[in-house]
Amino acid sequence: MDTVEVVVAVIGRAHGVRGELTLTVRTDEPDRRLRKGVRLRASDPDRSFVVESARWVSGRLVVTLGGVADRNAAEALRGTVLFADVPRDERPEDSEEFYDRQLIGMAVELADQRRVGVVSDVLHLPAQDVLSVRTDAGERLVPFVRELVPHVDAEAGVVRLADVPGLVDDRAIDDGSNTGSKQ
Known part of the structure; x- marks a missing residue:
């Protein structure tokens, strides 16, 4: 399957003592890209994680990633960019939206x-x-x-594009509305 790499989140501070992390979401579809069971890659290409849990707390997404067992491990990942591979031909759920x-x-x-x-x-x-x-x-x-x-x-x-003069063209268009007269 042909895929593309997309940025989905940046790891923020630790949440609690059991390795939970806050994420700064960088995707319009967090419930699709950051749900339980999804594999994510870190900005360090040798590191990947599986989302074990995800929940919203006061407007922030809090996740547990496989292999991150405690607060120290969570804090060490702060600032890490997370990527997901998505099918190149995947489309948003709403037919009026585009990636x-x-x-x-x-x-x-x-x-x-x-x-x-x-x-x-x-x-x-x-x-x-x-x-x-x-x-x-x-x-x-x-x-x-x-x-x-x-x-x-x-x-x-x-x-x-709609038929709007000047939208992508700088040329002035005289539509006959110029009422100035030459003398």
């Missing part, structure tokens, strides 16, 4: 299906997600909202 890895590299088209660029990155900003689109004129940022990106075809590898 960054699905979007990056997709062709970007205008409403008339004219290709204008490629998605080079997905930025997760406080207000909304934004697609960074590499065009012939340079990088353009497009808010990833339905009004501006009404169509994403993951199978075809295409993101289609």
